Amino acid sequence: MSLDAAMMRATAPAILPGSGGLRGALSDLFWRKPKVLLLLMLLPPVLWLGIVYIGSLFALLAQSFFSIDEFSGLINREFTLKTYGDLFQAANLDIILRTVTMAALVTLASAVIAFPIAYYAARYARGRWKALFYLGIMLPLWSSYLVKIYAWKLILAKEGILTWLLAKLHLLWVLDAWLSLPIVGGNSLSVSFTGTFIVFVYVWLPFMILPVQAALERVPGNLVEASSDLGASPGQTFRNVLFPLALPGIVAGSIFTFSLTLGDYIIPQIIGTSRLFIGQAVYSQQGTAGNIPLAAAFTVVPVVIMGFYLWGAKRMGAFDAL
Amino acid sequence: MTSAVSFQKASRHFGSVRAVDAVDLDIVPGEFFAMLGPSGSGKTTCLRLIAGFEQPTSGSISIFGERAEGVPPYRRNVNTVFQDYALFPHLNVLDNVAYGLMVKGVGKAQRHKAAEEALSLVRLPGYGARRPGQLSGGQRQRVALARALVNQPKVLLLDEPLGALDLKLRENMQEELKSLQKALGITFVFVTHDQGEALSMADRVAVFNDGKIMQVGTPEDIYQQPKTRFVADFVGSSNVLPPDFVQRYSGQHRWGSLRPESIRVGRAASAGTSGEGVSARLVSTNYLGATTKLALDADGLRLHAIVPAGTALPGAGEAVVLTFNREHLHLMDEPA
Numbered sequence: 001m002s003l004d005a006a007m008m009r010a011t012a013p014a015i016l017p018g019s020g021g022l023r024g025a026l027s028d029l030f031w032r033k034p035k036v037l038l039l040l041m042l043l044p045p046v047l048w049l050g051i052v053y054i055g056s057l058f059a060l061l062a063q064s065f066f067s068i069d070e071f072s073g074l075i076n077r078e079f080t081l082k083t084y085g086d087l088f089q090a091a092n093l094d095i096i097l098r099t100v101t102m103a104a105l106v107t108l109a110s111a112v113i114a115f116p117i118a119y120y121a122a123r124y125a126r127g128r129w130k131a132l133f134y135l136g137i138m139l140p141l142w143s144s145y146l147v148k149i150y151a152w153k154l155i156l157a158k159e160g161i162l163t164w165l166l167a168k169l170h171l172l173w174v175l176d177a178w179l180s181l182p183i184v185g186g187n188s189l190s191v192s193f194t195g196t197f198i199v200f201v202y203v204w205l206p207f208m209i210l211p212v213q214a215a216l217e218r219v220p221g222n223l224v225e226a227s228s229d230l231g232a233s234p235g236q237t238f239r240n241v242l243f244p245l246a247l248p249g250i251v252a253g254s255i256f257t258f259s260l261t262l263g264d265y266i267i268p269q270i271i272g273t274s275r276l277f278i279g280q281a282v283y284s285q286q287g288t289a290g291n292i293p294l295a296a297a298f299t300v301v302p303v304v305i306m307g308f309y310l311w312g313a314k315r316m317g318a319f320d321a322l
Numbered sequence: 323m324t325s326a327v328s329f330q331k332a333s334r335h336f337g338s339v340r341a342v343d344a345v346d347l348d349i350v351p352g353e354f355f356a357m358l359g360p361s362g363s364g365k366t367t368c369l370r371l372i373a374g375f376e377q378p379t380s381g382s383i384s385i386f387g388e389r390a391e392g393v394p395p396y397r398r399n400v401n402t403v404f405q406d407y408a409l410f411p412h413l414n415v416l417d418n419v420a421y422g423l424m425v426k427g428v429g430k431a432q433r434h435k436a437a438e439e440a441l442s443l444v445r446l447p448g449y450g451a452r453r454p455g456q457l458s459g460g461q462r463q464r465v466a467l468a469r470a471l472v473n474q475p476k477v478l479l480l481d482e483p484l485g486a487l488d489l490k491l492r493e494n495m496q497e498e499l500k501s502l503q504k505a506l507g508i509t510f511v512f513v514t515h516d517q518g519e520a521l522s523m524a525d526r527v528a529v530f531n532d533g534k535i536m537q538v539g540t541p542e543d544i545y546q547q548p549k550t551r552f553v554a555d556f557v558g559s560s561n562v563l564p565p566d567f568v569q570r571y572s573g574q575h576r577w578g579s580l581r582p583e584s585i586r587v588g589r590a591a592s593a594g595t596s597g598e599g600v601s602a603r604l605v606s607t608n609y610l611g612a613t614t615k616l617a618l619d620a621d622g623l624r625l626h627a628i629v630p631a632g633t634a635l636p637g638a639g640e641a642v643v644l645t646f647n648r649e650h651l652h653l654m655d656e657p658a
């Protein structure tokens with residue numbers, strides 16, 4: 001047996017012959033020139049992103065520098081900043097401010113709700129509980145966005161389950177007091193900004209939880225122990241160790257929640273007041289109003305805001321721990 | 323005198339696993355105490371019990387006479403040097419060292435001054451502005467030490483702090499740690515699985531196995547008079563001799579141990595001259611630099627001998643005769 005093995009070893013070649021054929025030649029080529037393989041793999045997505053995605057984005061940007069002829073409703077294809085000037089009309093500025101405020105609040109609330117969940121998942125959940133965590137976070141993403149929003153409309157309606165539950169708990173007065181407040185209140189939750197806010201937070205929450213969880217997962221447990229060992233109370237450990245190290249994850253999550261809220265036009269249309277958000281403004285300007293340049297200019301607003309947001313986050317050192 | 327750390331029947335069980343099982347232990351203030359044992363023997367759990375990361379499931383622990391059960395780590399005046407240092411990656415070296423003072427509310431100028439001093443103490447002056455990621459393993463280890471020492475703890479816990487360093491650095495750090503401990507007079511509790519490290523550094527050593535302390539004593543005690551087979555085998559790979567073998571030389575039917583350096587190896591004289599000594603066969607030789615380690619087979623009993631380098635040696639497979647001084651044969655407490 002071992003003699004056979006020794007014989008085999010003695011007669012075996014040190015260099016194996018090529019496998020031949022096209023596949024063999026390709027394998028050898030890719031091994032010798034890894035960049036060829038990289039190029040082949042990246043070419044289709046780069047073409048897609050470069051032409052279809054970035055290209056249309058630039059077409060959009062170009063549109064925003066055109067203007068509309070107010071009499072004929074035709075688009076005047078000459079460079080002008082007039083459309084951007086229109087953005088600063090009181091009504092349009094109102095839309096922008098409303099949307100940005102909503103996006104900021106949704107982001108803040110998502111971060112506050114997501115952190116404990118992500119912390120539990122990253123530091124305590126193991127095995128089956130971890131699987132359950134992922135399932136619980138992902139499951140809402142599997143069902144249609146519209147179905148979820150209409151479900152929320154029913155939940156938040158005056159005849160809905162939330163009102164019923166609060167009535168049973170004799171807490172209806174809390175809801176009524178809240179709804180009687182200006183701006184955030186309304187006839188019922190489903191036609192108030194509060195309702196819009198709740199649904200936004202619900203829909204985008206997974207996009208905050210997952211990056212925060214990933215960031216916390218990378219924080220070694222012994223850093224928390226070290227902090228405690230050096231005399232830091234749990235609150236101090238959170239402020240000085242956990243939060244700074246989770247910040248890249250929170251920023252990554254907030255990019256999702258913030259930009260998705262900035263651009264969404266379906267949620268505020270179904271749940272909330274009749275006041276417009278940026279997404280709805282784009283929708284109506286390019287549709288019924290036929291004012292493509294103004295719609296394009298509105299679209300540029302979230303892009304610019306996100307640019308400033310990322311720049312600010314970088315300045316704050318949010319990406320230092322990456 | 324109150325002990326620096328005292329365990330009274332302290333246990334830490336994880337479900338059915340008895341990580342630490344009814345341990346009694348007293349560590350004297352100002353001593354360099356080593357906890358030695360293989361992985362999973364409970365030595366690190368003992369350290370974590372002192373630090374407060376674990377709470378005893380039964381028994382009690384006191385630190386300088388004060389009961390420590392139920393006291394969180396941040397209220398114990400005890401600091402730890404972690405095995406992988408656990409430096410905060412988002413803070414520079416100075417802020418890492420000053421962290422303990424920062425959370426206690428010491429002003430910035432004052433804590434930075436103290437941190438600079440601690441960095442000088444570990445011979446890393448001027449490294450404050452760097453990030454932990456820019457340091458070598460040995461430097462990180464020193465920063466971790468400075469970060470613990472700056473708080474002037476009553477007890478300093480070291481969890482295999484030298485494990486990740488290469489041999490040369492480890493030897494340097496061993497000497498440095500020892501002289502630092504002498505200079506500062508702080509009680510050091512040092513966890514290691516390296517018996518050489520424990521013997522060379524500690525004033526006293528506790529040998530752990532299966533969640534229990536097998537023996538506590540000075541390095542000389544532990545090395546020369548092991549009480550059990552485990553201690554003899556783990557501390558310096560003594561030859562463990564079965565009762566029947568021991569009886570032939572000492573008259574007592576007990577387990578015995580014989581240090582490898584106590585065995586003399588001679589060539590088997592011409593056949594027939596049976597006298598003193600154990601006849602054996604040389605299995606292999608292992609060159610260790612200053613010494614050579616021999617593996618021997620004495621009629622089925624595997625023995626090791628260490629001889630000075632340069633000794634003329636028989637070839638592998640040849641018959642040899644082993645002799646040793648009878649007083650070097652140590653009888654262990656463990657019953658046969």
